Amino acid sequence: MSIYPNVRFLKSAHGPGDFCEDFGAEVAFSGRSNSGKSSAINAIIHRRDLARTSKTPGRTQLVNFFELAPGERLVDLPGYGFAKVPPAMRDHWRRLMDAYFGSRSSLAGLMVVMDGRRPLTDTDWRMVEMAAGRGCLVHVLLSKCDKLTRNEARETLRRVRAELGEAASAQLFSAVSGEGVEEARGVLKAMLAHERPAAEAEPLTQPWEERG
Ligand code: GDP
Secondary structure, rough: OOOOOOOOEEEEEOOHHHOOOOEEEEEEEEOOOOHHHHHHHHHOOOOOOOHHHHHHHOOOOEEEEEEEEEEEEEEOOOOOOOOOOOHHHHHHHHHHHHHHHHEEEEEEEEEEEEOOOOOOHHHHHHHHHHHOOOEEEEEEEEHHHOOOOHHHHHHHHHHHHHHHHHOOOOEEEOOOOOOOHHHHHHHHHHHHHOOOOOOOOOOOOOOOOOOO
């Protein structure tokens, strides 16, 4: 049984003009392409087909809104980190993300899905900073942890938590073994219920800097 039995696809947005009405609370999911974001969303919401909607041709570069319950939304942000992306597509993605993080006062939290074997890329950091910079809760799912040994998983989690510091929390996750699914559901629920600070989005001053 889904924890959100009436979940439904609302719309895909190509630009800020198409975003859903900005009320209630929403939690966004972001991640590199192939990080396991769709599998994580499906496992957490317990709907096998939910994030497939965002994967249909033509929708992968859009912001996809789902209603979990009245006034509560999940937002599937377009993946990033494709090996070869035309500059125009990358620019579109950056503008879309700036518009999204700069405008949504209902944004309660961000889940960043990272392949546990390759966490914290430059763009992962950019996502964390965009959300944390405006006072949003940020939580990192270290996905595919079934592919790591216990020691590797433990060490990765320790290192990622240390690097994130106050900016975000983090956990191990596997859509295959089910590890961390309940924990992630708890975080999602808490984010949606969290009282948001006055919606004063800080200006996005961070340039697209490269990190070491
Ligand atoms: P997305 O592009 O970020 O939405 O990633 P997908 O959810 O489509 O997953 C990308 C690939 O990783 C697929 O082949 C999945 O089957 C695989 N995958 C996703 N989650 C897991 C996981 O928890 N464990 C393992 N072993 N593979 C996974």
